[in-house]
Amino acid sequence: MAQQAQPLKEGVRKEEIKFHSRPWAAAAILFGGMIALFFGMVLSISFGAADIQFSVIWDAIFHFNPDVTQHQIIQEVRLPRLLGGAMVGASLAVAGAIMQGMTLNPLADSSILGLNSGAGFALALCFAFFPGLPFMYLILYSFLGAGLGAVLIFGIGSLAKGGLTPVRLVLAGAALSAMLSALSEGIALYFKVGQDMAFWYAGGVAGTKWYQLEIMFPWIVIALVGAIAISRSLTMLSLGDEIAKGLGMKTAWVKVVGTLLVLILAGSAVSVVGSVGFVGLIIPHVTRFLVGVDYRWVIPCSAVLGSLLVVFADLAARMVNPPFETPMGALIALIGVPFFLYLARKQGRGL
Structure with a gap:
């Protein structure tokens, strides 16, 4: 789905580059996505073990009464849950977009390349x-x-002989992810912290609390703003290192900043939502297909579409088998695994 860059003519300046993009499509996604996200949030608050009417939701948000049980459910359980889902979806999607732009690897994703399992291993040690x-x-x-x-x-x-290729990088990520996950499970069993790790294995936003959002919100906002700030550099970097260096860009600094942003976004998301993958793999590809390769549009649109995916996946997780919840990570994997296999097949000749 990623657009192929055309070679630049000799003497073309940075200011003269025109990236293939569809601003009208990006504007439609941002506007329509925000409306759909609001609609999804209303549904997310309304449906669950206890269904709540919209009038009650309005009163709980603007005229909160701690003596009303439904108001407490909305304020203490469902609002932090859906806001956490929106933040996590945006974080994972933008992290995936940055990784794919920096590495020129269409299979790049924080879960596939070991970032999520590394964060989970660190959490196991902490517990x-x-x-x-x-x-x-x-x-x-x-x-x-x-x-x-x-x-x-x-x-x-x-x-590996011949250097890194997209598929080799993914294979290394799969192997290391399996090892780190096994170590995390071993630590959980030996030190009897399996219950504390259960949230990470299941993957979901059910236990999100306000204090968690207060801590992660500044990190995520700073990282998203930083991603937008380097978006044009990411676009040039996605054309290849040689082209980017020929345009006078300091690629090393962009990669360092981009890596730090990915670590912040992925680390924040995993600490709240646990083992949820494929968001950062699917969303950037869909976004580039819709709006083009200009990262000034890819980054914000990925954030909106990632939020939509996680919010509606969390809603579906509650409605598949009520009153029990299906792990949200499993539902997203139903989409992500076939998508990953499709991309891996396209990149198979790089082995």
Whole structure:
């Protein structure tokens, strides 16, 4: 789905580059996506173990009464849950878009390349050796774990003869993810913290609390703003390192900043939602197909579409088998796995 870049003519300046984009489609996605997101949020608050009417939702938000049970359900359970889902969806989608733009790897995603499992491994260590650690520190350790996963993946992948290819990088990510997940499970069993790790294995936003959102919100906003700030550089980088360097861009600095943004976004998301994959794989491809390759549109549209995917997936998880909940990660994987296999087949000749 990614658009192929045309070679630049000699002497073309940076200011003269015109990237293939569809601003009208991007504007429609942003406008229509926000309306759909609002509609999804209303549905997410309304439906669950206890169905709630819209008039009650309005009163709970603008005229909160702590003595009304439904108001408490909305304020303490469903509002933080849907806001957390929207933030996590935006984070994972933008992280995937940045990774695909930097690495020129259409299979790049925080879950596939080991960032999620690295963050989960760090959380397992925290639960085992530092019980009761405040959520702020859990986020920081998630960042470090995601960074460890990224370093190991690229280190292992670079040892292959012929260098890194998209499929080799994914294979290294799959192997390391399996190892880190196994270590996390071993730690959980040995130190009897399996119940604490259960949220990460299931994947979902059911237990999201306001204090978690207060901590992760500034990180995610800063990272999203940073992604938009480097969006034009990401577009040039997605054309290839040689072209970007020929235009005078300092590719190393863009990659460092982009990597830090990915670690912040993925680490924050995993610390709240757990093991949910494929959001960062699916959404950037769909976005580029709709709006073109200009990352000034890809980044914000990916954020909106990622939020939509997670919010509606969480809603579906509650409605598949009520009053029980189906793991949200499993529902997204039903879409993500076939999509991944389709992309892997296209890239198979790179092995």
